[in-house]
Every structure is written in C-alpha cells, then in structure tokens.
Amino acid sequence: MRIIPVRALLVMYIFGFLFSCTKTNVVGAAGPQGPNGTDGISTITGTISGKVELYDSLGKAITDNSGATVLFENTSPQISVTTQADGSFTTPLMSSGFYNISISKGGFGTMKLLRFQNTGGVNPGQTGLITLGKMQSSWFDIKNLQVDTVFSYGFHYMYFTITLAHPQTLPAAEVVVYFSHAPGAGNLSNDYTYRTNFFQQNDSTLVFSPFDVDMTQFTDQFNNTNDVYIAAAIDNPMLFTYTDSAGNKVYPATGNLSNEVKVFNNLKN
Incomplete structure (x- = not known):
C-alpha cells in the first residue's frame, strides 16, 4: 500500500476547495442601449351598433328612418354607415378607442356624439337611441329680433319681441335665444342659451317676458363686459341638442338665425 505524505494531501485539499467554490449574483457592466421598439397598437376590435329616430319639422316621429349617415369623424380612412328603415346601423370591425360620431341627413340637423368609447370584443358597442330632427324651413325665418x-x-329684466318674416300662426312657437359676451351669438358661439315657448301676439309677432336670468352664475365671461350679444331662431317643437367640444350648446334643428342685438346687460348683480 502506497502512503501519501501529509503535505501532499494538504495541497490537494486546498486546490479542491478553491475549484469547487462558485460566486453568485455577479453583475457585469451594463451593455449598450438596444433599439426602440415599435409603438403599441390595440389589436382589440369590435363593431358598433345603434339606432336613429327621425322627426319631422313639427316634432312628430317619421316611419321611415332610413338614409341617415352615421360618420365616425376621427377615422382614417373615414368610416361611415347608413341607417336601415328601422333606424338601425352596424359598423364593420373597428379598433377599440374613442370616436366622435356625427349623424346627419339632408334637410335634417346634424347631431353629434362625442368621445364614444368602443371597448371592442364579441359584444357590439351600443350608442343607444339617437334622435334627429328636421330643420325649420325659411318659412319660419325671423325678420327682426328686438330686445328691450x-x-x-x-x-x-329683458323683453323679447320677434317679428316673423312670413305672417302665420305657428303650431308651436318654440324659440332658442343665444347669448354671448362677444359678437357672433348662435350655435357656433354662445355662453348661455334659453329655449322657451314664446307667446304669439298676432300673426306676425312673438313676445316673451320677463327674462331675468343672471347669466354670470353660468360663466365668468359676462363679468368682464357690460354688454351682451343676443340672437334667436325658431326651433323644432321637439328638443334636439348637444354640447360641442368647445362648450357651445347646439340646437341642430332650428331655422335660420335672426339678426344679432347688442344690449346693456342689466341682469348682472
């Protein structure tokens, strides 16, 4: 039997220990920045369904609701569909996200549904019922608006007098009055609107009084000026309205806008 010296055994033990040890959690220097990835694009899609109801100039429902165009404004290329006779519509597959929708038909006003969210998936997004009214014809034009x-x-208070362009007895003298701190009062620019039924004094004249609303409670714009700009329009007997992205109250089924009147705002507290 061969005997190994103690010194040799000790050397072998030390070498074995050194080579059997491992170092963990060793972190080297950071490598260079890799290239940017592509922007994420939602792959979730789904259809959008809804229903449009049409109303005539007297505010009565129309039987045939076909032919209204439903346009998704912020799409490229733009997506639009047309309503069926029952007013229903369904879009092709569309990416999930928010859409501004406009609904229109010749002779009718344009209604808008802003920032409608399409979540996508198996179940169609539902806009709900959208109503669209026929605009008032030039037969209902206002010849003159007077504000006292x-x-x-x-x-x-203020006293409104409207002279009709065509003498007649209106079936419903529904009027929208627009107020603005700057010239150009109407659907595209207003700080406050007031919709009410005017009294028909005779076949040419509509009046309303008293109007005594302190409009500074709705906007600070009227605090910065002593004057107010006012215009009016005959409206469809049925209410159709929405608020646009600039905060204007829009009445899409009104007739032509009257003359604009600038008066001292006597309603400020």
Missing part, C-alpha cells in the same frame, strides 16, 4: 332692457319697481 327694463327696470321696473326694483326688477331688472
């Missing part, structure tokens, strides 16, 4: 500011027994 009145101070009486401690009360401040």
Whole structure:
C-alpha cells in the first residue's frame, strides 16, 4: 500500500476547495442601449351598433328612418354607415378607442356624439337611441329680433319681441335665444342659451317676458363686459341638442338665425 505524505494531501485539499467554490449574483457592466421598439397598437376590435329616430319639422316621429349617415369623424380612412328603415346601423370591425360620431341627413340637423368609447370584443358597442330632427324651413325665418332692457319697481329684466318674416300662426312657437359676451351669438358661439315657448301676439309677432336670468352664475365671461350679444331662431317643437367640444350648446334643428342685438346687460348683480 502506497502512503501519501501529509503535505501532499494538504495541497490537494486546498486546490479542491478553491475549484469547487462558485460566486453568485455577479453583475457585469451594463451593455449598450438596444433599439426602440415599435409603438403599441390595440389589436382589440369590435363593431358598433345603434339606432336613429327621425322627426319631422313639427316634432312628430317619421316611419321611415332610413338614409341617415352615421360618420365616425376621427377615422382614417373615414368610416361611415347608413341607417336601415328601422333606424338601425352596424359598423364593420373597428379598433377599440374613442370616436366622435356625427349623424346627419339632408334637410335634417346634424347631431353629434362625442368621445364614444368602443371597448371592442364579441359584444357590439351600443350608442343607444339617437334622435334627429328636421330643420325649420325659411318659412319660419325671423325678420327682426328686438330686445328691450327694463327696470321696473326694483326688477331688472329683458323683453323679447320677434317679428316673423312670413305672417302665420305657428303650431308651436318654440324659440332658442343665444347669448354671448362677444359678437357672433348662435350655435357656433354662445355662453348661455334659453329655449322657451314664446307667446304669439298676432300673426306676425312673438313676445316673451320677463327674462331675468343672471347669466354670470353660468360663466365668468359676462363679468368682464357690460354688454351682451343676443340672437334667436325658431326651433323644432321637439328638443334636439348637444354640447360641442368647445362648450357651445347646439340646437341642430332650428331655422335660420335672426339678426344679432347688442344690449346693456342689466341682469348682472
């Protein structure tokens, strides 16, 4: 039997120990930045369905609701569909996201549905019922709008007088009055609107009084000026309205806009 010296055994043990040890969690220097990845694009798609109801100039429902165009404004290329006789519509597959939708038909106003969310998936997105009214014809034009500011027994109010372009008895004298702190009052520019039924004084004249709303409670714009710009339009007896992205209250089924009147705002507190 061969005997190995103790010194040799000790050397072998030390070498075995050194080569059997491992180092963990060793982190080297960071490598160079890799190339940027592509922008993420939603692959979730789904259809959008809804229903449009049409109304005539007297605010009565129309039987045939076909032919209204439903346009998805912020799509490229733009996507639009047409309603069926029952007013229903369904889009092709569309990416999930938010859409501005406009609904229109010749002779009718344009309604808008802003920032409608399509979540995509198996079940179609539902816009719900959208109503669209026929615009008032030029037969209902306003020849002149007059606004009188009145101070009486401690009360401040405005008195509106409308002269019709065509003498007639209106079936419903529904009027929208637009107020603005700057010229150009109407659907595209207003700080406040007031919709009400005017009294038909005779076949040419509509009146309303008192209007005594302090409009500074709705916007600070009227605090910065002493004057107010006012215009009016005959509206469809049925209410059709939405608020646009700039905050204007829009009435898409009104007739032509009247003359604009600038008066002292006597309603400020």
